[in-house]
Amino acid sequence: MLKRLQIFLGFVVSWIVGALVFPWVFLVIAAAILIWAGVHMGIHKKVHSAGIFFSTVGLITALFATVGFVAQSGGEVDDDDVIAVESDAREVRADAEAKAEGGTAVAEEEEAAGTHVDGGGGGSDGERLTLAAQGVKDALALSKNMGKCNSPDSIGEVWRLLSMNRSVDPGFKKAQKALPKLEGCRKKAAIAHTAKAKKTAIKDRVAFAKALGKELKEHGITAQAKPQGKDKVVLTVKCNKATSKQLNDVTASGAIEEGTLLGRLQAVGFTKVTFAAKGKPLVFELSPASDTARAEQELEELGLSSPFALE
Structure with a gap:
């Protein structure tokens, strides 16, 4: 009796150790035993319901072991x-x-022979x-x-x-x-x-338009600037009471240079600016670099614009 108990305990311990050290191998072995038991009971013992049950559990266990092994080993770097x-x-x-x-x-x-040449560094x-x-x-x-x-x-x-x-x-x-x-x-x-660069550029244009109203007010112009379009590159400035002279002054007579209002509007990415004042609207077409082009320029400066290749 004691000997049988020792054999049984040894069997249980070996299975537990195997499950901890080689879990997927253990599951495959368990699946094989379950499938064998199901086939044996179904064919030889004529217990069909039990045979189907054990075979089904064995197949599910085998599938779980296969999926688990592939998931564990497939996504790792060597x-x-x-x-x-x-x-x-x-x-x-x-x-x-x-x-x-x-x-x-x-x-x-x-150096002792007088023939040594200094390589000038470089490692x-x-x-x-x-x-x-x-x-x-x-x-x-x-x-x-x-x-x-x-x-x-x-x-x-x-x-x-x-x-x-x-x-x-x-x-x-x-x-x-x-x-x-x-x-x-x-x-x-x-x-x-x-x-991220595109999202930041849109935020910059919205912020610029919001600040523009305060800036124009300093020049005696009451205005409301509103960016439009998906990328907020079109700007409409409603300033019904502004005179032509006032608009010429604030726009530097249409000069698109660094530091001018139109130059700053172009710098943040606006492509078209309309001043809706008295009479005919004053429209300026601008030519900024696109948000994508600016991002590509930044990537080039970081050395990440082109695919890596070894010589």
């Missing part, structure tokens, strides 16, 4: 790549130190390889960080290191594998930056 990159970085550092020691000895011999190739390997590691890590993956500053810094990889370098293949992950972050950041 940790083996990160480990391999760290190993590469250590090897590169060791090579760089060895080369540096060797280079120092050679430089001392050349050794070993140092570049170390930074390039770090760029691969950082690119893989950045793609897993949802917060920094949208940060232009973080992406730019990682790209600065990753772009140090050359086709002749031993770690170039790993760099090529990491590149699409960093490029994915660049695309996300570019889309987010463009959307």
Whole structure:
């Protein structure tokens, strides 16, 4: 009796340990046992309802195990790549130190012989390889960080290191594998930056129109400025009591220059401004850069306007 109890307890403990260490394998085994039990009871024992029940539970368990295993393993960045990159970085550092020691000895011999030439700085190739390997590691890590993956500053810094990889370098293949992950972050950041820049530009135009009424009042003109259109690029200024002279004064007779009213309206993105005063309305067509073009210019300044490519 004691022996049977020991065997039973050992069986239970082994199943519990297996479930904790290898949960998906455990579920597959459990599914197989349930399906076997269902088939056995249905065919050999003629207990069809129980056989159908156990078979159904087994199939559901197998499906759950398959979906869970795929979900767990499908969305992860290869940790083996990160480990391999760290190993590469250590090897590169060791090579760089060895080369540096060797280079120092050679430089001392050349200096003693009077043939040493100063390279003028710029760092050794070993140092570049170390930074390039770090760029691969950082690119893989950045793609897993949802917060920094949208940060232009973080992406730019990682790209600065990753772009140090050359086709002749031993770690170039790993760099090529990491590149699409960093490029994915660049695309996300570019889309987010463009959307944010456009939203900010619309807010700026609305704020400018609101402040314009107070500005015109200082010139003796009672006016109400209202931006129109989806992107708020058309501005109508209702100033029924304003005279032609007053409007010529505030618009600098139509001059669109930096510092003038029309120049400032163009700078915030207005394409058309209409002063609805006495008589015929005064209309000015402006030619600002579009919100998208401005965002692209900002992305270019950040180094994120074009797809990343290794040489």
